[in-house]
Each structure stands twice: as structure tokens, then as C-alpha cells.
Amino acid sequence: MLLQVRELKVGYASGADVLRGVDLSVGASSVTGLIGANGAGKSTLLKTICGFLRRRGGAIAFDAADIGKLQPSQLAAHGIAYLMEGHSVFPGLTVEENLILGTWAFRKERARAKQAVERAFELSSVLRAKRKVKAGLLSGGQQRILEMERLTLNDPRLVILDEPSLGLSPKLVHEVFERIAQMKADGAGVLVVDQSARHVCAASDHLYVLRLGEICIEGPAASFSDRIDELVRNFI
């Protein structure tokens, strides 16, 4: 397993844990979905894995090595990409500059960095057209595309996505999930949290349902595909 989370406990205030012992794992070349109601602790889980929050108990292992003390700035060097909640483009920097910063982890390998940025422009006609435009002037959907492309520039082995489809048009939602499938095809393990349970279920290999800080159901996503509506009704 690429990522293994064991008995993870996290709390903001003492005594009230947001996560009360979560077990979860993500394999390479697969998509793992995580769904749950608002406040179930999904974002908290992702933030803890990525080093923005400190755990109170349990273990987080990446590639069998403990990453519980990881700083967010060490993620990229480990080959972990994280799409955080909300917007994360640098609005005052151009699209190109945003992408160049996506290669920060291997900035010393100039040729590779340059090539990665050019490949992103080849893949996305939207970004190509806006190359020299400030990212803050893009539409919400275009910003999301930029974020997704910036995420994969250094060929991450693990991609963690927090609500990638939030606020997007149906067409763009489709595009985002296609991109996720592409990441999987490239060999990355993907952990995705999203409010559209149906899309997550369709895109995932394995599915977890988080409820009040605990995993209440898990299993191969295929086993849920016919009863996803029931699942949403009962737990989300």
C-alpha cells in the first residue's frame, strides 16, 4: 500500500476529537474515494495527512515510512500532491508562473522543469491561450484546471484531492474526473474527497464513508454502485 493511515486521532480542542481512530489505505494505480456529510472530518483527515494539522494518536505511513511529522513543504519532495480546499492559484502571478512554481521541487533540473511546463501547455488548450494572463483573472473553472495541471507537473505518486469538483459546471466536473482517471493510468494513487458521491463512486476503486469522525463503511466501489443513493440518504 502506498498510503496507510492507522487509528488516526485528531482534535482541534482538547477532549473533542474530530477524527476518532480512522483506518484508511490508498494503493498505487488506483483511486480511493472518501465521502461523508459536512463536518464528518474529511478535510481534517486530508489536512492531517498533508502535515497542516498534527495528529493526537495513530500513524500515517507513506511507502511504509512514517510521515507523521511531515511539514507541508516536504510533500512535493516525497511525491505527494495536494489540492487544498478552496482556491489555491496565485492570483497575481501569470498562468505560466503558476505552472513554473509547480516544478519547484525539482527546479534545479532546469530541462525537466521546463519540459514539464511545456507539456502542460500542450495538453491544455485553455491554459495555452491564457499563458501570460494573471491567474486571478481566469474563471473559476479555468483556475481549477490550472490547479489540476500544476498538481501533476512533478509526476506525483500520491495525489490528494479535497473537493475538486466544488462549484464547477457539469461539463467541467466531467473533465476533472477524467483527469483523475488519467492520474491513475499514469500510475499514481489518488485519494479524492468530493461532495458528489455518485461521481466519486464511479471513479473510485475503493470507497470509504466517513461519519462523525469514524469510517462507518468501506469496500470496493463496485459493490456500492447500485446502492449509492441509499448510502447517500443514510449517511450523508
Place this chain on the structure above:
Amino acid sequence: MFTADVLIQLTIDGVSRGAMYGLMGAGLALIFGILGIINMAHGELFMLGAYAMYFAAMVLGVPAPIALLISTALMFCVGVAMERGLIAPLRARLGSRWLVDGYVLTIGIMVVLQNLALIVFGPREFGIAAFWPGRQEFGDVVISNERVLILAGALFTTGALALFLKKTNLGRAIRATAEHPAAAQVLGINIERIYAITFGIGAALAGAIGSLLLSTYPAYPTVGGEVLLKAFVVVIIGGLGSVWGAMLAGPLLGLIEAYATAFAPGGWQNTITSLLVLAVLVLRPQGLFSRQVTRP
């Protein structure tokens, strides 16, 4: 009453002085953009740079360009040390609520540096007559070589800073950290290092300008106060945290001052500039040049 050559003279004076204000402001804006605090000790960094220049050039006898480099490098280190030693621990302890204390802390640093300088160097002014005596004549317009040197130095430094921020990885990382520190971290940027380096760059700029201006602003303990006020004016007109705004506002302030000194009755130009600043603060707090890029 005012002939064309006098106007040209005033313009050149204004721009060369203003470009320096702009650079002081740019340093202040860089630090503000990254840390969210106004560095009240910025004028004292200017002062220390000036002293360093004086001692390197006049006491140790190092050639002026090398003395300039020494003083700039020294001030970079002072800036990094200030950030690491005092500001970073405070930020780590207080989290997001450290801002007010942060700038009061820089006031403390300002007071200590200013008065230590008074104790160590005394109130006397350490100045240099001119790095490059003589003058250039272009028809009726006469410019001292010193002015040419200062203008060239200011333009060169401004250009170098702009290129650095625009074209280098570190420069881009600084701008990115100012806009979205968490996203910058996720990409692998060590923002603590960026904070320290940015503070160092701001300090180095202040030191470099203090050194370059040694012939016009000799080093004395309270020289920083006056300079800090100019830098404030510049960042307010240019918009808090906007480096480009400060670079533009500097020459603008220089021109206003030059013309105001020539046309307004003696002494009132200070009042005029501070009224102007109040007007900007009240009517356009985001600064004169900022086009706000908003998130959808």
C-alpha cells in the same frame, strides 16, 4: 519665471531622489506583502547601511563599489537575523494574531538601534563629500556627477529587483508566498526560509540605499526617522504590499517634493506631502496604482 532648464533640473533631482524612496518603499512593501507587518525599523536599517558604508569606505579605505557590496551583504545578514531571532519566534507563538505585536516589536528594534547608534557613534554626522566629484553640463542643464551616480544606482537597483522578482525561481516563490502561503508550501516552498530571505532582501535594499545616499544623507543616529516617513508615504501611495506600486510612487513623491520645494513657501512641502498621504489613505486606501485582482 521658471525656465525649461530649471524644470528639467527639478525633474532630474526629483526622479533620482524619488527612485531611492521607491526602493526603500519596495523593501517595506516586500516585507509587508510576506509578513503582513510594517517594519518600523526600516529606517534604522538604512542608517546601519550608511554607517557600514562610511566605515568600509573611509576608515578601512575599501574602494566605494566594494564597500557598497560589503554594506549590502552585511545588511542582508542583519535582516535575516532580525527575522529569525525575533520575529519568527513571535509568529510561531502567536499564530495569526501576532500582527499588532509584530509591528510593535519592530518599534522596539527601531528604538534600540537608533539609540545604540547614538551611544556608539555619537550625534555627529558621518558623511562623504562625493563619490565622484565634478559635474556634467548638457546645454543649460547642469547635473552634478553625484546625481548621475545616484540616478544610475537607483535605476540599476530597481531593474535588478524587478528582474529578480519576475524572472527567478526565488523571486516567483516570494510573490507566491505573499499571495497564498499554504499553496506555496504544498508546492514544496519552505515559507519560513522565504520569510527570512525576504526580510533580508528588504534590509539589504535599505542598506544599499543608505550607502548610495551617503553623500546626501550622512549617517547619524536619527537619519532613519525621516527616511522611514518617506518610505511610508511611498508604500501608502503605491498601495500597501505592492512592490511595483512603491517603485512607481517613489519617483512621483520625488517629483512632488522637488516641485513643492521650488513653488511652495519654505517648509510647507512636508505638510503638503503628509496631507496627500492622508488623502490617499482616506479616499483610496488600496493605493493609487493598484488594480485589484479578485478571486471569483
Place this chain on the structure above:
Amino acid sequence: MTSLFKNFRFPDRRALVICALLAGLAAIPSLVGGRYIPAVFTSILLFFILGALFDFMLGYLRIVNFGIAGFLCAGAYGSALSVQYFHITPWTGLLVGGLASAVIGLITGVLTLRLRGIYIGLTTLFVMETLRFAISNAREVTRGASGLTVGGFTPLFGMPFPRSEPITYYYIILALVIVTYAVLYAIVRSRIGLVFKAIRDDELGTSVLGIHVVRYKLFNFVVASFFVGVFGAFYAHYIGILVPTAEEFGIQRTVEILTIAYVGGRGTLWGSLLGALFLVGMQEVLRDLQEWRLVIYGLSLILIITVFPSGFAGALRQLGERFSSRAGKGAHISTKGDA
């Protein structure tokens, strides 16, 4: 013993302490007499109340008034000039000075209190500098840098106030300080003070409750400006000559006041008394080391912020809590929430 103390609620006990302190402050200089001690105590009281006023803004609403020396300046020149040109008495001058400063405070507040905190700091700073520059330049009216001489307080109810006897001025400022402190104390203890703290701790949350945050800030700011102006006026008639320098009415004076508020302990008002005692006292003890005075101010500020953010007041409170928890183990209920 313990049962006796139990009936006192913490603030009441503190009120007692304050009364005792004030009695002491009234008694000591008159008992010691002479000219030196009353002058030092006048300075302590002046810095105490200015520190408390600074704290009234900073410690309760997080308003940083970098231009507090400018409001002092407005009060001082406001009173001195109206005494000189409109022949009012210095006693009316106190009111005029306060109003002059309050008007500037009102205008500044209306224009900037809706903006982010840093703008208030910068605007007040430039209000201060504008005022100072204008006074330096309007030499025909203010005599600029050569200094404006101001007369002392005129006799009141047959009581004379000669400058040669500083003790008489000490009584004036003591009375003014008591009135001012009582007003500030009443405000922070009232419902308004509660709102202040709510705003300080969570401005957005408070505004969501339907509380008009800017109005409260404006009230706070104008009240503080008024009193700063009153003490500016007192200062003018006490010191006898006004010069618009940075040491008197510029950044340096602001730094002194701010340091006293910080060293004393923010959000307490009375902490400034400790701050003023310490810093003015230190200054008197180290008279031979004049130039080190401001270094000490700066170092105290840095130390307080980095090492001991709650200041002297916080230290005293911790000491008190340790003592009371040792004395009344078991029955003890923490009074921390009260503070």
C-alpha cells in the same frame, strides 16, 4: 479570614487596592515635599494615564493609535493658543484642548475605523506628523520651532497655582487622573466594555450578532482622544513651553506611551501605572545614563513582547493566583475568567 474574603468579588477587591494606591499617590509627594518628588510623580501620573488611554484603545479594541502624541499635541496647542488669542482661562483650556483632540479623533475615526487595523495605525501616524509639520510652519501663530511660551494655571477659588511649587500641579493632575480613570473604568466594566472585549476577541463574530462594531470603535476612539487632549492641555500649562519636535509630540513620545502600556500589561488599564512607575522610575535612577534611557525603553518593549506578553500586570496576577490557590485549596474557584 477566608470567609471574609470570599464575600468580596475579585473586581471589588481590586477597586479597594486602587483606592489604597490613589491615597498613597496623594499622600507621598505631599509628605515628602520639596520640588523634585512632586515633579517625578507628576510625570508618573501623566505617563500612567496616557498609557492607560493607549491601552483603552489597544487592549480593548486592538486599535493601534500610533499618533497618540499628535492628539496630545492637539490638546496642548489647542489650549495654549486659545488662552493666548481668546483669553480664556487655562481651566477652560483643558476642555478646549480635549475638544480639539476629540474633533480630530472623530474625523480620523470616521474615515478609518472601518478599514483594516493597519490603516488606523498609519493614518493616526500621519495625522500626528501633519499636525506637527503644520505647527512648525505656521510660525506667525505658533512660533514654530522657537517654542510657544504658555502661562501656568490661574488661581481657582482663591487657590494659587504657582509653577515654583510643583506640588500644586501634582494635585491638579491627580484630580484629572482620578476622574479620567473612573470614566475609563466605568466604561470597561459596563455593557459597552463587554462588547469591546467581544469585538477584540472576534470582530467578525460580533458584527454577525448585529452589533455595530464601527460605532463602538468610534466611541472608544473619540473618548480616548478627548482625554488625551485634556492631558495635552494640562501638559502645556504645566511645562510652560511647547516645541513641535518628535521628542515632544512625534514618534518618540508615542513610543514612550506605547511602551508603558505594553510593559504594564495590555487590557488592564491599571497595568500602565506599573509601567509608568517602572520606566519613569528607571529614568530617574539612571539620570547619569541619559542616553541609555530610550535603549531601555526599546529593550523592555522587545522583552515584553517576546518573553512576557502579559506585562507586569500579568506577572502580578499570576503571583496572586498562585498565592490564593495555595491559601484556599479545595474551595478555590478560578477567578481567571473575571479578569
